[in-house]
Amino acid sequence: MKVTRDVLKKIRFFDNYTEKQLDIIAKLSNIKEFRVKQVLFEQYDELSDISVLLEGTLSMGISLAGEKRIHLGTIEEGQLFSWSAVFSPFISTAWVMSVTPAKILSIDAKKLNKEIEKDCDFGLKTMSKIAQTISHRLGDTRFQLMNQLTL
Amino acid sequence: MLTEKNIYKPVMAKLTEVIEESPLIKTFVLIPEKEFSFRTGQFIELSVDGIGEAPFTPSSSPLITEKLEVTVMKTGYVTEHMHKLKPGINMGIRGPFGRGYPVEMFYGKEVLILGGGCGLAPIRSLLYALEGVKDKLKKVILCYGSKTPADCIYKPLFDRLNKTEKFEAYRTVDRADEEWDGSVGVVTTLLNKIKITIDESVAIVCGPPVMMKFGTIRLLEMGYKDEQIYLSMEKNMSCGLGKCGHCMMGEFFVCKDGPVFTYNELKGTPDIWK
Amino acid sequence: MQYKCIPKEEWDKTLEQLLLSFTIFAVVKNEFGQDYELIRPEDIPGISYNKPKPATSLKNFFLPVRENVTSERSDGKKRVIIGVPNCDIEGLSLLDEIYLDNEYDDIFYSKRRENTILISSDCFGIQEHCHCMSYGILPYSVRGADLAVINLDETIILRINTPQGEDFANIFPAIRLVEDKSIIDKIEQKQRATEKLLETSNLNLPDYKTTGELVTRAEVDIWEKYSRQCVSCGACTTICPTCTCFLLIDKPGFEKVKQMDACQYPGFERVAGGEDVLFELHNRFRNRYMCKYSWKPGKFRSTACTGCGRCIEACIGKINKNELFRELSKQPVC
16 A cells, blocks of 8 residues: 555644655555464564554564563554664564454664665654653563562 | 541451352452442451451442442452452441542543552553543543463453443453463563543553562653652551551551552652562 | 749758648659659658759650550549659640640540649750750740749759749748849859850750751661661650650450550551551661651641650660651761
8 A cells, every 4th residue: 555644743742843854754654464363574674664653553573492472562553663663673573463363563774774875864854853752661660570570 | 445546447348259260360259238438549457357457448439338349469468368258248448548539630531550469459440540531531541460361350441441431441461371362571662552641641550569660660761750740659558557567668558648659659669669 | 024032941941841742743853863753751851952854754644654654543642743844844845735625535544634733944054965945945944834943053943934932832831932133143043054065065956946857868778877776765755854655555345555656666557457668677666766857847836856865865875866856967068
């Protein structure tokens, strides 16, 4: 499905981007659809796209010896995931699977990085949003860890 | 001499039913010997004859005065004895004590409730109170997290709330089991999926200290102001009267000045999350 | 405020008669110093006046160490306590704020307060650790106590502060108004002399408010240093006129026993799950000073420390809080 500036404007993640910046992202984006219980990618897969969940629910987790699917979190509508595609070594830290039928916005990470190098304002905005998502995810994970360690 | 009110003497209440919520949590249904009224968020000191007393926030509706429900988690000496009790015996109640939730201050607003673990007990009482005045509220959102699906008490509550006008309820667990098909992650992750107008809402946080700390931090990050966040502090409450000194938290007596505080009141006090 | 006088012989005689209708306690010398004793007729001539101070405070007259708070009790005879130093009178003011707070009046405390006539005694002289004036308390009572008693050259002078005090004074048939102004001058001279002794002995001791600020800012090393000698015996809290934390213990039949407790004891803050925020000794040690000088002043009008110095006298580890405060006041503010 073709992605336009207007499609992106409806997504909370792209709140404060200018029209020009939205056009850039639209050109690099694709919308993908998944059925129930479809694996989007596995832990340690090489990733090429950074994604935003548009509709549905995804589950994410890790694998350990003996147990393939340890369910650690849920990705809700509007949330960013697969950010590892933007940073070397571009390897996923978790597996992601659809819980319900899902629609995601996929952005080509290599091309996104090129745009980031070209435009500092765009770069700062985008990296800040990615950093904030990772920071929240880290905070929540620490909380989850504390809960397991305390009464 | 004792025709005057004796603040140390408990009122008798008959234990009529014991409901098993989970392996470690039971709800006690009590009928006090005279009508007992409380504001949601206030607590009582519940005693077992000759064993001891402990503070609890009732989990029943404040609109019902002939009976009282108290949800008790088995954690220590007194609660262990409580868990052995059978219906028919008498228990002692002192109270109600403290400052409860100022429900009138929520009129005209959206109410976001962040709950964790056993914090759902006082929250259930608050939800009953809010249901009673729902015409005056914009909407009520409950976000609740438990460690595992088995740790969630009052499971039927969520479906019922989702069928009630103006109420939404979301659940998450830290660790899922095979049957669980809902959200996984700590309760703050549920804040990613709700729609709320921060300027026109209040946030209520109730649960274990770890959860209250992380919950408050996330709410502040979202844009909530200190005075919009209501916290229910559980401290070592003993006499309930602001006298015995056990619940002192800085210059506050939690039993008298709380247990409900706004974050604005507490932010200068050290060690509130311990 | 009025002064009345009575020859000591007449005072002693009437006191003996009063034993039939009042229970009388007074400060009496004993082998260790002096303390409150229940008075019998033969004790009356030996009552100690104007010498600071009794070893224990007034606290346990109004808050017994153990008390059943759910049982009926009869009122009993009215009580008179003679020879209370002003520091103890002022200490009662904090107890009144805590126990008679209108919302939850402790009826046992309230009855004891109503039932007791307090006769203060001006301090003519000081003990080694007295520092009441550093915290704004005078070594003689002009309010708080119903009466103040001074033994001057075998004449008992009474300073009458309240109507209850006036009524009590009028029980004595030989009582007269003081007309000789030189007597009042003599008393005031002695009061000034005591004040001077206090000023000299407590030079450089920071006042109550400053102490609160110093204690709040203090770093952990000073608490570790001074608590090294502490064994958590709780003597300081037990003897202190204003420390009143207690436990409620359940007895069969839903009876409750109120028993004095101390934040210095391990486990004071321990909760059912096992956590204890005051687990470490130096934290418990610090907690008491924060409570007395920083938190209680934020909540109550009365001072939470009367400067009586008994905690210094009672400490098994010989910890002197005034040394601690002096050291804090010398530290540079960064």
